Amino acid sequence: MRNIADTIKRLNASRTLKSSPLPRNANTRLQPMAEFGQNPGSLLAWIYIPTNFKPGSPLVVVLHGCTQTAAAYDHGSGWSDLADRYGFALLFPEQQRSNNPNLCFNWFAAADTTRGQGEVHSISQMVVSLTHRYCLDRTNICVTGLSAGGAMAAAMLATYPEMFKAGAIIAGLPFGTASNVPEAFDRMRGHGIQEGRILAEKVRQASNHQGPWPAVSVWHGTADRTVDPINMEAIIGQWWHQHDLKDAPRITSQSQRHQCRTWSDNAGITRVEAHTISGMGHGTPIKPGASGLGTPSVFMLDVGISSTWHIANSWNLIGESEIPPVEVAVTSCPPGARDESTRQVNRPVRGVIEDALRAAGLMK
Incomplete structure (x- = not known):
């Protein structure tokens, strides 16, 4: 664990991020959702219902990152633009500064990540209310988020697994990996991360749900200096064990810098997938432009790859294919064989990252 001086330094850096420029009133199409039942987490709620919406349509819950607002994240990611094309509904929970001065969802606080309590309960109440109000398909609800929003998406999948068909965690962390701010910073740096079996047990203890479990998609950049890429491997291990998967991954090359690993169950259905973006x-x-989605801004990175499109496509919200993947059989060991104990966690961070990159096929 870092010393107190290092913790203070990182806290000061996070306060500096608070003043980063964000698009103001970037997307006025989002509408406030004033009433949605209990709100112990004191969150705000915004929704987007496209004009071509029909009852029985899917719902996507989108969780912004630190320093962002719901409107800013939608403007950057392009989710409402995609909803316009395909007619699904959107829910954007939003943090308030009274809860967290940097507008981060409190993914590391037990009071906000325990079923029936805090922020996770507020979000679940939003989902229930919106689903009832617009007659949405209760079997077709998904959740995604960036960074702290990604970690909170992981918390929603763990605490309310019966509510979600699938989830996508972007630059986030596994559920139950931290219980306070110092631990949160340590995990973000890649320190003290537990093995997949232990992390999976935390998911099992988060509710009385016995399955089936949501499918999980993980996205991470190899040059992420805020949330160490080893967290991607931890999320994979958590849900690989939770789904009780047996196979090694298959690698799909979407482009030279975008590689996807997928793990399937005995029926051949993809349950866990990991998208690694080199550099x-x-x-x-995001991929701005006429053929893409999103607008570059703070933490919205133009790398020529639209995670919004790929995530929606993996959830069958889009009935067409963008780029035919090239599949390559992989013989590497599955996550269960890689994280037998805290062996990786206790190694130097550089070595852990290199192992993760090798597992992704990005380093020899």
């Missing part, structure tokens, strides 16, 4: 820092990968 990308901390943020959501």
Whole structure:
């Protein structure tokens, strides 16, 4: 664990991020959702219902990152633009500064990540209310988020697994990996991360749900200096064990810098997938322009890859294919064989990252 001086330094850096420029009133199409039941987490709620919406449509819950607002994240990611094309509904929970001065969801606080309490309960109440109000498909609800929002998406998948068909965690952390601010910073740096079996047990203890479990997609840049890429491997291990998967991954090459690993169950259905973006820092990968989605801004990174499109496509919200993947059989060991104990965690961070990159096929 770092010393107190290092913790103070990082806290000061996070306060500096608070003043980073964000698009103001970037997307006025989002509408406030004033009433949605209990709100112990004191969150705000915004929604987007496209004009071509029909009852029985899917719902996507989108969780912004630190220093962002719901409107800013939608403007950067392009989710409402995609909803316009395909007619699904959107819910954007939003943090308040009274809860967290940097507008981070409190993914590391037990009071906000325990079923029936705090922020996770507020979000679940939003989902229930919106689903009832617009007659949404209760079997087709997904959640995604960036950074702290990604970690909170992981918390939603763990605490309310019966509510979600799938989730996508972008530059986030596994559920239950930290319980206070110093631990949160340590995990972000890649320190003290537990093995997949232990992390999976935390998911099992988060609710009385016995399955089936949501499918999980993980996105991370290899040059992320805010949330260490080893967290991606930890999330994979957590849900690989939770789904009780047996196979090694298959690698799909979407482009030279975008590689996807997928793990399937005995029926051949993908349950866990991991998207590695070579050279990308901390943020959501987007692809602006006529053929893409999103607008570059703080933590919205133009790398020529639209995570929004790929995530929606993996959830069957889009009925077409963008780039035919090239599949390559992989013989490497599955996550269960890689994280037998805290062996990786206790190694130098550089070595852990290199192992993760080798596992992704990005380093020899």
